[in-house]
Amino acid sequence: MALTETQIERYSRHIILKEVGGKGQQKLLESKVLIIGAGGLGAPIALYLAAAGIGTIGIADADDVELSNLQRQVIHFTPDIGKPKVLSAKEKIQAINPDVQVRTYHEWINAANIMEIIRDYDFVVDGTDNFAAKFLINDACVLAGKPYSHGGILQFVGQTITVLPGESACYRCIFPTPPPRDAIPTCSQAGVIGVLPGVIGSIQATEAIKFLLGKGELLAGRLLMYDALKMKFRDVEIKRNSHCPLCGENPTITEAEDDLSLLTVCDLEQS
Amino acid sequence: MTITVNGATTELPENNSRTIDSLLEELKVSQRLYVTVELNGEILDRDAYESTLVTEGDAIEFLYFMGGGC
Ligand SMILES: [Zn+2]
Numbered sequence: 001m002a003l004t005e006t007q008i009e010r011y012s013r014h015i016i017l018k019e020v021g022g023k024g025q026q027k028l029l030e031s032k033v034l035i036i037g038a039g040g041l042g043a044p045i046a047l048y049l050a051a052a053g054i055g056t057i058g059i060a061d062a063d064d065v066e067l068s069n070l071q072r073q074v075i076h077f078t079p080d081i082g083k084p085k086v087l088s089a090k091e092k093i094q095a096i097n098p099d100v101q102v103r104t105y106h107e108w109i110n111a112a113n114i115m116e117i118i119r120d121y122d123f124v125v126d127g128t129d130n131f132a133a134k135f136l137i138n139d140a141c142v143l144a145g146k147p148y149s150h151g152g153i154l155q156f157v158g159q160t161i162t163v164l165p166g167e168s169a170c171y172r173c174i175f176p177t178p179p180p181r182d183a184i185p186t187c188s189q190a191g192v193i194g195v196l197p198g199v200i201g202s203i204q205a206t207e208a209i210k211f212l213l214g215k216g217e218l219l220a221g222r223l224l225m226y227d228a229l230k231m232k233f234r235d236v237e238i239k240r241n242s243h244c245p246l247c248g249e250n251p252t253i254t255e256a257e258d259d260l261s262l263l264t265v266c267d268l269e270q271s
Numbered sequence: 272m273t274i275t276v277n278g279a280t281t282e283l284p285e286n287n288s289r290t291i292d293s294l295l296e297e298l299k300v301s302q303r304l305y306v307t308v309e310l311n312g313e314i315l316d317r318d319a320y321e322s323t324l325v326t327e328g329d330a331i332e333f334l335y336f337m338g339g340g341c
Contacts, residue, residue, distance in 0.1 A: 040340060131338045134338060154339045184302065
């Protein structure tokens with residue numbers, strides 16, 4: 001499908017980039033990205049991917065918008081309080097860019113539904129707020145060979161890494177098992193500066209776009225760490241871990257499973 | 272002894288029996304029970320923290336869990 005006149009104008013600042021061009025923009029319009037979590041990270045990810053003209057955006061979250069979300073979840077507005085986050089996000093995405101098809105999943109992802117949900121997408125972005133989901137997304141994406149971007153934030157610090165299954169280190173290469181429940185504080189317990197997910201989420205959206213375009217160097221095999229108080233970025237090279245329980249030499253995880261000891265961490269923090 | 276910790280040159284008192292585990296305590300590393308240690312570019316198994324000695328020139332990274340997205 002050739003770009004229309006309107007699209008040529010809408011995406012003109014992309015199209016003049018030699019790394020994008022008309023062909024790259026068309027690629028983006030034909031791409032499908034799944035965002036899991038429509039919260040702090042999911043908000044800027046969804047906004048920028050929508051504006052960029054990602055043709056199909058899936059968004060999964062079971063929560064409703066709450067007043068305490070609005071300090072950072074910039075896709076949700078005050079009148080959206082009480083509305084499912086996926087619906088609120090869908091409305092904004094469509095208002096930004098009618099080129100985008102939005103698929104909503106108003107449910108928590110779990111071992112029973114994740115493989116089916118991610119199947120149709122080119123790239124997955126983790127914007128979740130709990131370890132059960134983060135490990136599940138890593139496991140499902142690595143097992144399905146689905147490239148994805150991991151992101152995590154707390155207080156004034158954040159980190160992100162892009163995982164190319166079978167090529168670069170996965171989340172379990174760094175952290176073989178989740179921490180015990182409640183060992184690591186959550187944002188609702190410890191706080192988060194509202195702009196932090198904007199920084200990390202925008203980097204995750206950049207990675208999705210670069211992956212789809214096939215341009216530049218991805219944040220694969222490198223964990224990028226950001227400290228907003230010190231205003232410093234650092235990246236650490238992460239090699240694949242031969243002892244990784246998922247992508248190592250003798251894997252013990254061969255299918256997506258829920259870690260029951262970790263479930264509902266984020267449900268609890270909401271209540 | 273000079274090592275690099277999270278990219279910063281760090282001077283430590285001479286000690287030939289300093290393990291990764293004792294280094295975590297000495298540097299008062301947060302999330303000590305859950306932190307991942309990368310030693311000279313390789314992720315170290317947690318059960319090797321007590322048996323692995325810190326040696327001159329080591330480059331060590333502490334990698335922390337960060338679960339938020341909220
Ligand atoms: Zn791995």
